Amino acid sequence: MLDSLSTRLQSIFDRLGGRGRLTEENIQEALREVRVALLEADVNFKVVRAFIDRVREKAVGQDVLRSLTPAQHVVKVVHDELVELLGGSGHRLTPAPHPPTVIMLIGLQGSGKTTTAAKLARWYTKQGQHPLLAAADTNRPAAQDQLQTLGGELGVPVVGGPGQTPLAICRQAREDAAARGLTPLILDTAGRLHIDEALLAELAAIRKEVLPHHVLLVLDAMTGQDAVTVADRFNKAVGVDAVILTKLDGDARGGAALSVRSVTGRPIAFAGIGEKTDALEPFHPDRLASRILGMGDVLSLVERAQEGVDQTKAEELVRKLREDAFTLDDFRDQLRQVRQLGPLDQVLGMLPFGKMLRAAPKDLTAESTDLGRFEAIIGSMTPDERRSPEVINGSRRARIARGSGTTVQDVNRLLKQYAQMRKMLKQLKGMEGKLRLPIPRG
Ligand SMILES: Nc1nc2c(ncn2[C@@H]2O[C@H](COP(=O)(O)OP(=O)(O)O)[C@@H](O)[C@H]2O)c(=O)[nH]1
Ligand SMILES: [Mg+2]
Numbered sequence: 311m312l313d314s315l316s317t318r319l320q321s322i323f324d325r326l327g328g329r330g331r332l333t334e335e336n337i338q339e340a341l342r343e344v345r346v347a348l349l350e351a352d353v354n355f356k357v358v359r360a361f362i363d364r365v366r367e368k369a370v371g372q373d374v375l376r377s378l379t380p381a382q383h384v385v386k387v388v389h390d391e392l393v394e395l396l397g398g399s400g401h402r403l404t405p406a407p408h409p410p411t412v413i414m415l416i417g418l419q420g421s422g423k424t425t426t427a428a429k430l431a432r433w434y435t436k437q438g439q440h441p442l443l444a445a446a447d448t449n450r451p452a453a454q455d456q457l458q459t460l461g462g463e464l465g466v467p468v469v470g471g472p473g474q475t476p477l478a479i480c481r482q483a484r485e486d487a488a489a490r491g492l493t494p495l496i497l498d499t500a501g502r503l504h505i506d507e508a509l510l511a512e513l514a515a516i517r518k519e520v521l522p523h524h525v526l527l528v529l530d531a532m533t534g535q536d537a538v539t540v541a542d543r544f545n546k547a548v549g550v551d552a553v554i555l556t557k558l559d560g561d562a563r564g565g566a567a568l569s570v571r572s573v574t575g576r577p578i579a580f581a582g583i584g585e586k587t588d589a590l591e592p593f594h595p596d597r598l599a600s601r602i603l604g605m606g607d608v609l610s611l612v613e614r615a616q617e618g619v620d621q622t623k624a625e626e627l628v629r630k631l632r633e634d635a636f637t638l639d640d641f642r643d644q645l646r647q648v649r650q651l652g653p654l655d656q657v658l659g660m661l662p663f664g665k666m667l668r669a670a671p672k673d674l675t676a677e678s679t680d681l682g683r684f685e686a687i688i689g690s691m692t693p694d695e696r697r698s699p700e701v702i703n704g705s706r707r708a709r710i711a712r713g714s715g716t717t718v719q720d721v722n723r724l725l726k727q728y729a730q731m732r733k734m735l736k737q738l739k740g741m742e743g744k745l746r747l748p749i750p751r752g
Pocket of ligand 1: 417418419420421422423424425426501528556557558559560581582583584585589
């Protein structure tokens with residue numbers, strides 16, 4: 311997520327932190343580099359200018375230079391201004407006083423509306439609600455089928471079929487939702503490759519008649535600066551209450567994410583971070599700012615962990631890491647849990663040291679595919695071997711391989727990866743004290 315911008319900024323601040331004493335000129339120079347990094351990330355130039363001005367005002371003062379850790383101070387100022395730029399405290403969709411809450415998704419073709427409609431349905435289902443999806447994209451024949459399929463997978467009802475106009479589908483859907491006690495109602499509308507007046511008129515008519523509580527513009531983060539122009543047009547013609555940024559998992563340069571709030575004045579409500587229906591997150595400006603600056607997004611990870619991972623196990627793991635008592639049993643649990651959290655790459659991106667881990671030995675990141683084999687291997691070890699893997703000599707390896715239907719090479723590979731993981735965890739522990747807290751929080 312915004313990887314290249316993130317790498318650039320982190321290297322600028324690493325260099326700044328690496329100089330002993332800072333002069334005002336050092337800071338000015340770093341800010342010039344930040345400016346270039348933002349422009350190259352396709353952030354709107356006016357936004358960049360205002361951003362750098364604000365940071366400069368706060369970061370280039372005697373107070374900063376005299377503080378013990380001027381570089382950290384500068385990072386903190388940049389972090390805080392990034393949070394502001396991304397929308398401050400974030401934006402939540404308030405439920406309507408009388409259900410159904412109606413959410414209308416609009417945006418260009420391919421921006422991710424239909425996928426996002428399904429993601430939202432899943433998200434609200436997880437919150438204990440019973441949503442209804444309306445397939446109001448009659449432009450492409452396959453669009454309604456696409457939503458029907460996704461709704462079917464999620465167990466969420468979908469209304470709207472061929473032969474009805476978009477307006478009729480939305481109107482009918484609203485009545486259905488009220489009658490069946492379903493909320494929120496999520497309207498998936500048609501898009502075009504480019505904005506055209508007919509589309510805007512159709513959407514404006516739906517808005518006027520169906521009166522959605524939240525009109526959400528679905529924006530593809532990969533479109534960079536253009537996204538901002540698109541947002542402006544939709545906002546003027548239809549009215550936009552908030553934005554959902556999709557495809558933040560891709561190598562989006564970040565321009566849209568960082569500009570859209572300040573150019574349109576509309577907050578970002580959710581972020582799409584993958585193609586599957588679970589890849590949607592409420593947008594938290596402070597978390598993304600921390601991620602961009604390499605401070606990790608431990609909070610999002612914890613939230614996911616709470617969804618998928620056994621809490622007591624997680625706590626036990628932390629204790630074991632502290633006591634350096636990480637056994638093969640723990641290794642197996644760990645592999646299982648990591649797999650539940652999502653693709654390893656996404657998970658690592660949320661950790662403060664995720665970037666470093668991503669550079670870790672290749673075969674370690676291939677672990678999820680080996681999971682079944684690993685489970686079998688660990689399963690045919692004795693409890694003793696699992697607790698103290700150093701007792702596993704050559705003949706034991708052969709026995710374990712036979713017992714698990716694998717080869718001695720597989721057993722060796724597992725033991726090697728376990729050793730690597732232990733080593734990495736130890737390093738992490740050692741680094742944490744030094745690197746984890748560059749910024750005083752709050
Ligand atoms: N990687 C990624 N792909 C996405 C995301 N959201 C949507 N997509 C993909 O973008 C393409 C267009 O999505 P779709 O929902 O059909 O767009 P629509 O035309 O606006 O309805 C599909 O291939 C989706 O799988 C996202 O957050 N991340
Ligand atoms: Mg669609």
